[in-house]
Amino acid sequence: MIDKRPAAVVRVSQVADVxxxxxxxxxxxxDLAVRGGGHSAPGFGTWDGxxxxxxxxxxxVRVDPAARTARSEAGATWADFNHATHAFGLATPGGIVGSTGIARLTLGGGxxxxxxxxxLSxxxxxxxxxxxxxxxxxTASECDHEDLFWALRGGGGNFGVVTSLEYRLHPVDVVHAGIIIYQMENAQTVAKFYRDHMASAPEEFGAFLAFALGPPVPFLPEEWHGKSVCVVVGMWTGDPAEGPSR
Ligand SMILES: Cc1cc2nc3c(=O)[nH]c(=O)nc-3n(C[C@H](O)[C@H](O)[C@H](O)COP(=O)(O)OP(=O)(O)OC[C@H]3O[C@@H](n4cnc5c(N)ncnc54)[C@H](O)[C@@H]3O)c2cc1C
Incomplete structure (x- = not known):
């Protein structure tokens, strides 16, 4: 998507390189540009010249299961991070797509x-x-360089170059999750139901509604592949037995 010609790309491996x-x-x-996961839609992870x-x-990603924390290097994606923490039955709020970078997603809120x-992340x-x-x-935290730490939590990146991030983790192990695909003509009904349902749904239920092109998956009739559809993707982290009714 992005057509830029930087002068040089340096694949760093340690803080000294940064x-x-x-x-x-x-x-x-x-000019200096910073590329975390490379998911910035306007392409801010690179720049001409x-x-x-x-x-x-x-x-x-280094997980401390006793303290329920993880320190991650800045190039990890949410797939990397989730893989590391899931081994210990732990997780933290991250992006809905595994290939998104943890760095800018967290620096922008998440x-x-x-x-x-x-x-938020x-x-x-x-x-x-x-x-x-x-x-x-x-190192910025609630105790050190507090004003910088405040800016890093949602300020959008570029308040310096972040080389690693330390997160609080939560006990999240088996989840019930899935995608439901609706025809576009039902989108208004679906969106109204989604709005009302989410207003009072238990906090263990997370979901999003989106408009997309029908993916070529076996459970979607072929005539809907590549056509505009309304999708709801949900995840239940409470008792797995209750998942299907949520
Ligand atoms: C398919 C897709 C799904 C998404 N899903 C979600 C979602 O579920 N939730 C959500 O909150 N957002 C989501 N986003 C938005 C996402 O948070 C942003 O695109 C974010 O920029 C991705 O982070 P990145 O590290 O991959 O960005 P990059 O493209 O690598 O960087 C973007 C910007 O952040 C700065 N930056 C990157 N790394 C650092 C660093 N280490 N230190 C300082 N500045 C840095 C760069 O200078 C640049 O300006 C999604 C985006 C896409 C494309």
Missing amino acids: IACGNFARDNSM ALVIDFANTTG IGYLSRKYG CDNLISADVVTAEGKFL
Whole structure:
């Protein structure tokens, strides 16, 4: 989707690389772009003539199951993060699509299936490691660099380069989830029901309504493949036996 020609793309592997990139860009008056998961629809993870700091090679996630926390490198996607925490029956609110980057999604707020019960992704951010425009490394949290930490939780990125993020985790293991596809002519009825249902639904139920092209999946009749449809995708994190009735 994005047609940009950066001057160079640096695939960083450690904080020292990020500091070196920032210093190089500043000393040579270059624009700097930061690429986390690369999901920015307007393509803000790259820029014409810029030096791109690309976190694609830094995807490690360290889970502390006793403390129920996880520290993740800035290039991880939600698929990476969920894979790491699910092994311990834990999760935090993240994006609805696995390939979205954790970094900018969290720095911009972050809403997902678990948000009704556990808040936004940024509400679950405990601390963030940051390289500033001056090339300094610091850790922002509720106790240190509080004003920067406030800006990182929803401010949209670019308040420095975040190299890792620490999250609070919650006990989420087996879930009941799925997609329901409706014909477009029923969209108004579906949307009204969705609005009323969600207003009083238990917090263990997360869902979204969207308009999409019918996916080529075996349970959707072929004449609906590629046609406009209304979809509701839901996830229930309460007692699995209750899932089908939700
Ligand atoms: C298919 C799809 C599904 C989505 N689903 C959801 C959803 O369920 N919930 C939701 O809340 N949002 C969702 N989004 C929006 C998503 O949060 C944004 O697109 C977000 O930018 C993705 O993060 P990224 O790391 O992949 O971004 P990138 O494209 O890598 O970066 C975008 C911007 O963030 C800055 N940035 C990136 N990494 C860092 C860093 N480490 N430090 C400082 N700044 C940085 C960059 O400078 C750039 O300006 C979705 C987007 C798409 C395309």
